[in-house]
Amino acid sequence: xxxxxxxxxxxxxxxxxxxxxxxxxxxxxxxxxxxxxxxxxxxxxxxxxxxxxxxxxxxxxxxxxxxxxxxxxxxxxxxxxxx
Numbered sequence: 001x002x003x004x005x006x007x008x009x010x011x012x013x014x015x016x017x018x019x020x021x022x023x024x025x026x027x028x029x030x031x032x033x034x035x036x037x038x039x040x041x042x043x044x045x046x047x048x049x050x051x052x053x054x055x056x057x058x059x060x061x062x063x064x065x066x067x068x069x070x071x072x073x074x075x076x077x078x079x080x081x082x083x
Contacts, residue, residue: 013074017082020075 019027035046035053042049058067 010074010078012071013078016071016075017078020079 019030022030032046035049038044038049039046057063
């Protein structure tokens with residue numbers, strides 16, 4: 001598995017582009033299913049998986065000032081490439 005920033009960024013952008021047309025409720029269902037599967041695979045609880053993801057998230061300033069722009073650029077490039 002390639003864990004480089006570029007690969008992860010591209011993978012995240014591809015997922016976001018696929019999720020873009022989905023309704024909010026569908027995304028919440030997918031999020032829950034992912035947390036349950038990660039918990040199952042790692043012998044943890046869904047809550048501990050969610051807490052670990054929360055801890056790893058960027059703070060609000062970093063999200064607004066850096067991460068959002070990078071994610072948006074990846075998604076726009078992915079959507080352009082698909083279209």
